[in-house]
Amino acid sequence: MVDAVNRFSDILNGLAEQPAPKVTVADVLEAFGDRAFGALLAVFAAPLALPMPPGVSAILGAPLIFIAFQLMIGRPTLWLPSALMNRSMRRAEFQTMAVRLEPHLKRLERHLRPRWRFLYGRVADRFIGAVCLVLAVIVFLPIPFGNMLPSFAIAAFGFGLLERDGVAGLVGAVGAALSVIILALVWNALILAAVTFITAVGDSFERVTALFPG
Template identity: 55%
Template sequence: MAHKSQAASVSQIFDQISARKTRKVSVADVLDAFGHRAFGALMFVFAAPLALPMPPGASAILGAPLMFITAQWMLGRRTLWLPKFLLERTMSMSDFRAVTTKMTPYLERLERRMRPRLTFMYNRVGDRLLGAVCFLLSIIVFLPIPFGNMLPSFAIAAFAIGAAERDGVAAIVGWIATILSVLVLAVLSKAIIAAVIVFFVTLAHIF
């Protein structure tokens, strides 16, 4: 694997996408730009916004792609596959630039503190374990649990940026956030049970 100094950082790749003279940016564009690091990068893109207060319904929109991505990480896929309807999702370049402009200073500050370390946490077995944890967290994110998806989203974002930068310390932060998520969700157990029932009833009506 290339040393961090030899590979563009996540923020630099976002800047490269922002510099393109196109009117829209699709999920496919982001996938192509990140190449072999697409798992971590796209997980971060979808999870990080949900770690902050978001309008109702945002978790359902961003949570669905998270489930697709984390499930494949759990299964050990080397390349990321997304269905066509997700790949074709777009946002205007002006909106993409506005988001990256706000996000980049924080991301750059984070990246300056990150480097490849404790990389033993990212191997075939470790990746599947992290993928399984993130998949379970993404299901929680997708469910309509009031205030129940911010910590799981933060945990996924930490695992994701750690995977993209091969920094095991970020994974440790992700594990801490996961434990805290479980504790918080235990308190909200009644809401979780009700949400799970609604989720499976909805699936039953769809299929």
């Protein structure tokens, strides 16, 4: 399990207690140091699995895309552009986020442990990166409350990668499948509604022109 000194909840609380008026992505990465890609996926995805103030998904969603992409291509070390490193949240918003996450993280930290390690490896980790990349793009889309389930899935994958916990990985896989299914249903419903509306407008126009022939 994660060392008691370096648990997620402790690190987030430490960042929230810093005196600076804002918390940048660079601050988060520095706080977690050389932690695995899984840790960083979990750090940026876990807050988005809960209701958060508007704009948080844009701040945390972009790093998720970069992290997942680099995991997918098998990059050994993480790199983020300076534009992302300098993204920030107000300290008060970060404190709110840390308070909301703390009880959930502490419960999770008690249960994570290495198991079913055969679900991980060089190829499997890249596949997880590809799935997380798709989910990160969904998170980044401006869909009200549409980022919570895919963020939960990414966070589960992240904790699973960090601890080599196959159960967490399976939870992430289920969450990913549900996210894609729900998104497909939403898009199908929107397309159907648009087609129905256009058809109705066309029919109405034909009736009006029939009443007033040229």
